[in-house]
Amino acid sequence: MDQSNSPMRPFIETFAQDRADLSRYYNVRNAQDRRERFRRLYQDWEARLASMNFDAMNEDGQVDYVLFRNFLDHALKQLDFEGRQEADSAAYVPFATTIIGLEESRRNGHPVDSQASAAALSQLQHQIEALEKEIAKPPAKTDFTAIQKRRIDANRAADEVELLKQTLHRWYVFYDNYDRCSPGGTANPIAARIPRWTSMSDFFGRRLPV
Secondary structure, three states, X not given: OOOOOOOOHHHHHHHHHHHXXXXXXXXXXXXXXXXXXXXXXXXXHHHHHHOOOHHHOOHHHHHHHHXXXXXXXXXXXXXXXXXXXXXXXXXXXXXXHHHHHHHHHHHOOOOOOHHHHHHHHHHHXXXXXXXXXXXXXXXXXXXXXXXXXXXXXXXXXXXXXXXXXXXXXXXXXXXXXXXXXXOOOOOOOOHHHHHHHHHHHHHHHHOOOO
16 A cells, blocks of 8 residues: 555554554453454544545545444444354353452552462363263253254354463463463462363364264
């Protein structure tokens, strides 16, 4: 895009920088506050776009205007779609809020509460073990559509488990590098849990009974 031909170029470049800055800060992809913040971003830029004089633009500017408007519209619909997907798979990842909360607290610069963090990790382990047993149970007899939906939701949950595993690892590494000691006061409480997370992703993706 040539700035001399399209008056939209500096406008779109500013948006791209704003979006990149938010992506670096809101680095937990499946966090609710990330979706809400990006929704505000897209809505704010839609309002800015609507205030521009489309008719006064040259052809290049009008083309870029329409393309950018379509991009923002699609981005907002994608946020809605992601929210529905996560709601559908929420039953398979009841521990997501705990993990996301730990990372968001770290990201916001809150002091780590060692005892609370250790308790959260212990509870997390129990949740994972209970969930594995629950999912392993043969499902009640139902129609083909319900079975297919269950598999789709579980496959989405497998993807979310991978994101949560990365988030938990990032949280631990930050404090491990900072103090060479885990928030719970042990050498490395996360390491023993990583194999279980890996097998759980496989469990969702491949071993879910139908």
